[in-house]
Amino acid sequence: MLEREEPMNVGANSAASFARARNVFPDGTARVTIERDPTPRYVQRGVGSHLIDNDGRRFLDLNCNFTTLIHGHAFPPVVEAVTRQLQSGSCFANPTDIEIALAELLCSRIPNLDRIRFVNTGTEAVLFAVKAARAFTGRSKIAKIEGAYHGAYDWVEVSQAATPESWGDAAAPASTPFYRGMPKSVLDEVIVLRFNDAEGARRLLSIHGSELAAIVLDPMPSRGGLTKPTPEFIAAVQETARSNDILVIADEVLNLRQGFEGASARYGLVPDLIALGKIIGGGLPIGAIGGRSHVMSVFDASAGRPLLPQGGTFSANPLSMVAGLAAMTALDHAAFAHLEQLGYAVRDGLEQSIAKRSAPMSVSGAASLFRIHPTRRVPNDYREAYPSPQGATLMRALTGFFSKNDVILPNGASACLSMPMGRSDAEFIVDVFGGFLDTHAGLLDEIEDGN
């Protein structure tokens, strides 16, 4: 029998808030992604690398609002910039110089980003990137990676939650619906590839080449396993896309934080379009679509109606722009070097803990990101990362154990490090993990038996 799951140790004040919330939100939460077990932890405030919950408990935050807060909570330059801007107005139907400044910063540091448009979420960024590829090529189908998360646009939701029962043939994955009632026409418009399957990518992109507008690729899909792409896979996608006039859309909404120039540059991908979000807004809502000038010309309305009209009431709002500018300006080469070292220290420490105890676990990730898996080998793709029932139980227990030890560790997604963290935080994370391994021998044995 499995050991009892560790609860999230939520206090009385969070429980009281949840009781109120259940009267107004379906299931009591405002987002499906909220961690609960079964009660979510309500937060009062954030300070640097920590957050303080409604019961006054202080936690090291390895979620950072789903990897957004690369400078931690309430980063003073962002607080100052937003406070100043708020006093001068929060949104206008006119352009501002601030949007130009953030656009200049991003275009100057991210390769292949000649032109850019701002929106308010990563979802919108991916949505407009897909539409731009359609407008540019005159084709409607897209290809995407099984299990990869790209936000809430129907076409990129296909096969996001495929299961062993539904995912079909490994050589030609099925297009599976994400929600009941998803139009069959959407499923018919999406070709699904397996991450790191170079041969499959070449074959499927070639077969469907003349109908595909784009391949949407997160260079390191977090929910798919946070596994590094192999050079062969990147080359297969890139070359087959080029030879079939399929555009490459890099979804860097999450993985831009992997380096000064972003994740595509790190892994040798040369995208035609890039979707951005999260860190570029400094903690305020943001998204952006950028890319090569000739592709981005689909948005150009200077000669009349563009091929793809794109607007948005709050797009390029000055609050998000000043927050993003403050956050991104502070993210210089030295900042990325710090994050790189911190990430290495954590992953290396976790791996050593696993090796010392010969535990059936592994660690993936890069730069400031890491993900712990209930498998002896780092999974190569979504199918390999799909947890067994024993694996899922172990990971819930891990999140619970971290929470008991005052650390917020996301379950089933990337954990992230932030600028205010230092070597002592890295050591603390590794110590807590070692404590978990030492006290959960029963659960670890179950994993070995279940795999």
Ligand SMILES: Cc1ncc(COP(=O)(O)O)c(C=O)c1O
């Ligand atoms: C890779 C990726 N793309 C797109 C999105 C959607 O971004 P948003 O939640 O801002 O809509 C996310 C969000 O987590 C993401 O990780």
